[in-house]
Structure formats: structure tokens, C-alpha cells
Amino acid sequence: MSPSFLSNLWNGLTKTRDAIVGPIEALFSKKKAIDEETLEELEAVLIQSDLGIAATSAIIDSLRECGSRGERLDADGAVALIEQELVSILGANTVPLVKAGQPPTVVMVVGVNGTGKTTSIGKIASMLVREGNKVMLAAGDTFRAAAAEQLEVWGNRIGCNVIRHKEGSDPAAVAFDAYQSARARGFDYLLIDTAGRLHTKSNLMEELKKIKRVISRECDGAPHEVLLVVDATTGQNAIAQARVFNEAVGVTGVVLTKLDGTARGGIVVAISQELNIPVKYVGVGEGAEDLRPFNPDRFVQGILRIDGEAR
Ligand SMILES: Nc1nc2c(ncn2[C@@H]2O[C@H](COP(=O)(O)OP(=O)(O)O)[C@@H](O)[C@H]2O)c(=O)[nH]1
Ligand SMILES: [Mg+2]
Structure with a gap:
């Protein structure tokens, strides 16, 4: 994949990225236990970025579970968990344009x-x-x-x-x-x-x-x-x-x-x-x-x- 491909998509997503990652870094600035207050604030951030209720709930649930196991998370850890949830929702594959057996x-x-x-x-x-x-x-x-x-x-x-x-x-x-x-x-x-x-x-x-x-x-x-x-x-x-x-x-x-x-x-x-x-x-x-x-x-x-x- 060419560098311009990546930088294009990358630049195009800057506003969304800033709106999600900035608050996460602030919320998890040091490794911390996952309390309800943190989860609530994170939920608001995710809803703001229009991920939708279902995806947001899935992410929050998975973080809560993590918290109830007594795990502590920093920003990297939180991002990794969110990433996992999103990839599982979106699937891993690009769905290409269909091509007809007979053109056009x-x-x-x-x-x-x-x-x-x-x-x-x-x-x-x-x-x-x-x-x-x-x-x-x-x-x-x-x-x-x-x-x-x-x-x-x-x-x-x-x-x-x-x-x-x-x-x-x-x-x-x-x-x-x-x-x-x-x-x-x-x-x-x-x-x-x-x-x-x-x-x-x-x-x-x-x-x-x-x-x-x-x-x-x-x-x-x-x-x-x-x-x-x-x-x-x-x-x-x-x-x-x-x-x-x-x-x-x-x-x-x-x-x-x-x-x-x-x-x-x-x-x-x-x-x-x-x-x-x-x-x-x-x-x-x-x-x-x-x-x-x-x-x-x-x-x-x-x-x-x-x-x-x-x-
Ligand atoms: N920034 C930005 N502008 C876009 C994008 N796609 C379309 N536009 C602009 O949106 C405007 C409307 O697009 P147009 O194709 O005429 O819309 P249509 O009425 O649905 O055919 C045009 O000024 C496009 O240049 C995009 O991905 N990013
Ligand atoms: Mg048109």
C-alpha cells in the first residue's frame, strides 16, 4: 500500500481520532482501576463520536468486565480493548465491489x-x-x-x-x-x-x-x-x-x-x-x-x- 494511501485516510480521520483519543488519554492518564465514573465519561466520548449505542455498550461492557477482574488500565490498554471490540464488529475484511459474470x-x-x-x-x-x-x-x-x-x-x-x-x-x-x-x-x-x-x-x-x-x-x-x-x-x-x-x-x-x-x-x-x-x-x-x-x-x-x- 502506498504511503499516500495511508496518509490520506490518516489525515481524513484526524478530527475523529482527536475526539476519541484525546479524552481517553486524559481519562486513563495513569494506570487505574476502572470505576463507574470513568466508564460513564468514556461512554459519553464514544456516543459523541457516533459509534452508536450498540457498539458503545459492547465496549463499555468489555471494559467493565476487565475492571471486575481487578485489572488496571492505562490509555494504551484501553485503546487496545476498544480496538478489539471495533474490529470484531466491523469484521476484518474489505468487501469489494461486486463484479458481474457477464459485463457490464x-x-x-x-x-x-x-x-x-x-x-x-x-x-x-x-x-x-x-x-x-x-x-x-x-x-x-x-x-x-x-x-x-x-x-x-x-x-x-x-x-x-x-x-x-x-x-x-x-x-x-x-x-x-x-x-x-x-x-x-x-x-x-x-x-x-x-x-x-x-x-x-x-x-x-x-x-x-x-x-x-x-x-x-x-x-x-x-x-x-x-x-x-x-x-x-x-x-x-x-x-x-x-x-x-x-x-x-x-x-x-x-x-x-x-x-x-x-x-x-x-x-x-x-x-x-x-x-x-x-x-x-x-x-x-x-x-x-x-x-x-x-x-x-x-x-x-x-x-x-x-x-x-x-x-
Ligand atoms: N470534503 C469532502 N467533500 C466531499 C466528499 N465527497 C463529496 N464532497 C463534496 O460534496 C459536495 C456535493 O457533492 P456531489 O457529488 O455534487 O453530491 P450529490 O448531490 O450527491 O451528487 C461537492 O462539493 C463535493 O466536492 C468528501 O469525501 N470530502
Ligand atoms: Mg449529483
């Missing part, structure tokens, strides 16, 4: 406006192109011309074809055309951008369902992925959004963006645990390189280890 692999990208759908499509496409794939993009957010233009800018930058129709046209028709074209021309991946206007929630969900239906009529098993993009800075609201989209279109993976802008990166854990949907990518900045396949180990180290190295 169709990936539909959904989520609320402004969460980073179009940007994430650009970043994922850029990654796939670098790996040698032929990638096509479909401008399924037909609500504003600017949305298709934004996708075209990405397409031009990374050398991908972009299929777009006129503003206001049917997104399912864009997806259909793009699929036909991608299949006929032997593309490996088709990434479909969609709209995210929530003030017309039921229409939006119907629109997304229709795109999905049209694609699945063309190819059994497609779309092969429905990626939900959520903005980490929205905290627990991200969970509520995930529930709504999952119910409507069956989400297969989460892209969590803007981790660089929040101290509440623990939301990754809450999403994995409460929704049982794998986090597949995390966004840590606005550039083409600032999206990473989600690696639980690296992530947990990124939010817990100040020195950047496994101790």
Missing part, C-alpha cells in the same frame, strides 16, 4: 442531494479506469442540467463515456440507453448517477425503483450493486436515510463521504452494525484520489492510533 457490471448510485453521489461516481470510475476497465457513466439525475454537466466534467477528466439526455427527461430511459450502449460496446462497468431531491420523497423512490426495474429487465441480476452515498457529517441522520433507501431499492453497499470534515467518523461502525450493510468506500476529500475501499483494520487504526503505527 451495473452499479446504481443513490442518496440524498449533496451527499456526494456524483463526486463518488467520478472517484470510483477513476479507480476502475486506473485498473484497466472500460467505464461508462449514465447521467440519471436529469432534474438539473448542471448535474449532467458535473458528471461530464468527471467523464472528460478520466476518459469515460457519459450518456446524458435532455434536462427533465426520464432517468430510467437514460439508464436503459446507457445499458444498451455499454453492453453493445463491451464496457466493463456502467455507473448510474441518480437524483436525490428529498422534498419529493415518494416520487424519488418511485423514480429509483423504475430505474432498477428497467435495468433488471435487460439483465438478470442487474443492477449488481446499489450503492448508497451518505454524508458522515450528518451523523445519526445517515442511518435514517439508509433505512429509507434500503427499503425502496435494496442497498448492497454504503459509500460514506466527508469523513475528513467530521469528528463523528464513528458513524461507520453504527451503519455497519445497525443496518448490516457493508461500507464499501469512504471519502476523505474532494479530489479524485480521495476515495478508498473501506478497510476495517486501517479504519480502526485511523481513529484510535495517534502514532500512525500498529503498536
Whole structure:
């Protein structure tokens, strides 16, 4: 793994790391018995970072158990215990993007406006192109011309074809055309951008369902992925959004963006645990390189280890 990969993720998680590790170092400044007061303060820190109730309780329980065995902990010891719990919740493995037996692999990208759908499509496409794939993009957010233009800018930058129709046209028709074209021309991946206007929630969900239906009529098993993009800075609201989209279109993976802008990166854990949907990518900045396949180990180290190295 290249150093820039690590430093990118590392830098992106600085706010979350500071918010968790700082208080832990203060709480366990010297090796101490684990009393209820300490546990309560630690619980507040973990809840603040949006790890979620379930993960927080698991961590607190395990520390309490440790305390009842008469063990004393310093900050390193506490961090190691928390790390263990988080890795056991998140699992050790990166869950990769599904690849279809027959190309193109169709990936539909959904989520609320402004969460980073179009940007994430650009970043994922850029990654796939670098790996040698032929990638096509479909401008399924037909609500504003600017949305298709934004996708075209990405397409031009990374050398991908972009299929777009006129503003206001049917997104399912864009997806259909793009699929036909991608299949006929032997593309490996088709990434479909969609709209995210929530003030017309039921229409939006119907629109997304229709795109999905049209694609699945063309190819059994497609779309092969429905990626939900959520903005980490929205905290627990991200969970509520995930529930709504999952119910409507069956989400297969989460892209969590803007981790660089929040101290509440623990939301990754809450999403994995409460929704049982794998986090597949995390966004840590606005550039083409600032999206990473989600690696639980690296992530947990990124939010817990100040020195950047496994101790
Ligand atoms: N800091 C940061 N900004 C991001 C990230 N992902 C997306 N953005 C920004 O979020 C804004 C909205 O993104 P966009 O892709 O247009 O969202 P969409 O409405 O869901 O398509 C843009 O200014 C992006 O540059 C990220 O991981 N980190
Ligand atoms: Mg967009």
C-alpha cells in the first residue's frame, strides 16, 4: 500500500481520532482501576463520536468486565480493548465491489442531494479506469442540467463515456440507453448517477425503483450493486436515510463521504452494525484520489492510533 494511501485516510480521520483519543488519554492518564465514573465519561466520548449505542455498550461492557477482574488500565490498554471490540464488529475484511459474470457490471448510485453521489461516481470510475476497465457513466439525475454537466466534467477528466439526455427527461430511459450502449460496446462497468431531491420523497423512490426495474429487465441480476452515498457529517441522520433507501431499492453497499470534515467518523461502525450493510468506500476529500475501499483494520487504526503505527 502506498504511503499516500495511508496518509490520506490518516489525515481524513484526524478530527475523529482527536475526539476519541484525546479524552481517553486524559481519562486513563495513569494506570487505574476502572470505576463507574470513568466508564460513564468514556461512554459519553464514544456516543459523541457516533459509534452508536450498540457498539458503545459492547465496549463499555468489555471494559467493565476487565475492571471486575481487578485489572488496571492505562490509555494504551484501553485503546487496545476498544480496538478489539471495533474490529470484531466491523469484521476484518474489505468487501469489494461486486463484479458481474457477464459485463457490464451495473452499479446504481443513490442518496440524498449533496451527499456526494456524483463526486463518488467520478472517484470510483477513476479507480476502475486506473485498473484497466472500460467505464461508462449514465447521467440519471436529469432534474438539473448542471448535474449532467458535473458528471461530464468527471467523464472528460478520466476518459469515460457519459450518456446524458435532455434536462427533465426520464432517468430510467437514460439508464436503459446507457445499458444498451455499454453492453453493445463491451464496457466493463456502467455507473448510474441518480437524483436525490428529498422534498419529493415518494416520487424519488418511485423514480429509483423504475430505474432498477428497467435495468433488471435487460439483465438478470442487474443492477449488481446499489450503492448508497451518505454524508458522515450528518451523523445519526445517515442511518435514517439508509433505512429509507434500503427499503425502496435494496442497498448492497454504503459509500460514506466527508469523513475528513467530521469528528463523528464513528458513524461507520453504527451503519455497519445497525443496518448490516457493508461500507464499501469512504471519502476523505474532494479530489479524485480521495476515495478508498473501506478497510476495517486501517479504519480502526485511523481513529484510535495517534502514532500512525500498529503498536
Ligand atoms: N470534503 C469532502 N467533500 C466531499 C466528499 N465527497 C463529496 N464532497 C463534496 O460534496 C459536495 C456535493 O457533492 P456531489 O457529488 O455534487 O453530491 P450529490 O448531490 O450527491 O451528487 C461537492 O462539493 C463535493 O466536492 C468528501 O469525501 N470530502
Ligand atoms: Mg449529483
